[in-house]
Amino acid sequence: MSITLLVTDKDLNVVGDPIADWDSLKVTRTDNAPASGQLSLAARPEVMAQLQPGHRLVVIRDGQVWTAGPMEIPQEWQEGLGGADGGQDEPPPGGVEVNFSSDLAVIAGHLTYPNPALPASSASQPANYVRTGVGGEALLRDLVNLNAGPGALAARRVPRLVLGAPAGVGTATAVTTRFEPLGDVLRKVALAGGNLAFDTRQTSGPDGDQILFEVRARRDLTDTARFSFDLNNLRYVRYKLSAPTVTSAIVAGSGETSPPVVEVTDTGAETTWWRVEKYVSGPAETDADGELTAAGQQELAGGASPVELTTLTVDTDDLRAGYDFGIGDLVTVALPTGLEVADYVRTDTLTATPDDGESVVSVVGTPDATTDRRLVLLIRELSARLGRLETR
Numbered sequence: 525m526s527i528t529l530l531v532t533d534k535d536l537n538v539v540g541d542p543i544a545d546w547d548s549l550k551v552t553r554t555d556n557a558p559a560s561g562q563l564s565l566a567a568r569p570e571v572m573a574q575l576q577p578g579h580r581l582v583v584i585r586d587g588q589v590w591t592a593g594p595m596e597i598p599q600e601w602q603e604g605l606g607g608a609d610g611g612q613d614e615p616p617p618g619g620v621e622v623n624f625s626s627d628l629a630v631i632a633g634h635l636t637y638p639n640p641a642l643p644a645s646s647a648s649q650p651a652n653y654v655r656t657g658v659g660g661e662a663l664l665r666d667l668v669n670l671n672a673g674p675g676a677l678a679a680r681r682v683p684r685l686v687l688g689a690p691a692g693v694g695t696a697t698a699v700t701t702r703f704e705p706l707g708d709v710l711r712k713v714a715l716a717g718g719n720l721a722f723d724t725r726q727t728s729g730p731d732g733d734q735i736l737f738e739v740r741a742r743r744d745l746t747d748t749a750r751f752s753f754d755l756n757n758l759r760y761v762r763y764k765l766s767a768p769t770v771t772s773a774i775v776a777g778s779g780e781t782s783p784p785v786v787e788v789t790d791t792g793a794e795t796t797w798w799r800v801e802k803y804v805s806g807p808a809e810t811d812a813d814g815e816l817t818a819a820g821q822q823e824l825a826g827g828a829s830p831v832e833l834t835t836l837t838v839d840t841d842d843l844r845a846g847y848d849f850g851i852g853d854l855v856t857v858a859l860p861t862g863l864e865v866a867d868y869v870r871t872d873t874l875t876a877t878p879d880d881g882e883s884v885v886s887v888v889g890t891p892d893a894t895t896d897r898r899l900v901l902l903i904r905e906l907s908a909r910l911g912r913l914e915t916r
Contacts, residue, residue, distance in 0.1 A: 660717015
């Protein structure tokens, strides 16, 4: 296995020679979110000349681009000889730390203009950008194209960003947005439009290097990507089950005079736990179109029994992150209780040093609380099985 580090300018032109004499590298890639990375190396003049504002870092693992994107902190330099004052032992030329991200961070940093064809300050800007009945993939591509891609205003275009080939995936959905962070809107649309995955990827083509924005359906690798303690590729499992924060939403209409009130209740949660009420201001004056009821359902979903499930996996010769499975893929985790969990790869972290080599750790499951009913039931079964084991 080998790692090559390149620095490019905004137009993806390589600046200088590949970076050598680096000390450590850590890259975390995240499902439907920008990657983050840290690089430590000696602050030699030829290296410092490359680590300039606006430049990008490209991490190549075994001949393939692992991640690529802007250096958010291109230089954090220090030098010291240690001693009684507790200074850092960094002899000349000192050490430099670089923080970088993936190109998706540049896209995510844009806003959603109500009319992307007009400047933000235009008096002709409408109230909102509204699209309904559009496929999830098509809507994701349109949002990126019009706010950051080739179809955006010239000043807003991300250099060398193009749309990848359509995958023909997703279900019909809708969006209403106004000057929201584009990354947040993309994640909401991806979830509502068919639980899609999206990311950027640097690639070479007849027109030179480009940044592709790609949308894809999540792959079901539950039969081929399996993790367990017995297979030596599972290192840690953690779960947490909590009570709901709301079981009955009392939703009031927005009218000023005698607004209607709709009560939406999760009877199953109240039977299992207890009744927890919450008052909600509805988005409409009446429930004629079901908007008040929908607001109550959303409140219940957000306050349902939160579950956290996190498993840490490691690469083996037979199953490697980025090659045999990737971010967003559905994989299987076999627990020692006999239960098998199918869930998504949320992150993977590549750690490398020239002396110790490299390793990749992936997180499968839910790093944060979830209201996924399937997962709630599964965790309850796991809890019961663990309880039975403890009584033996």
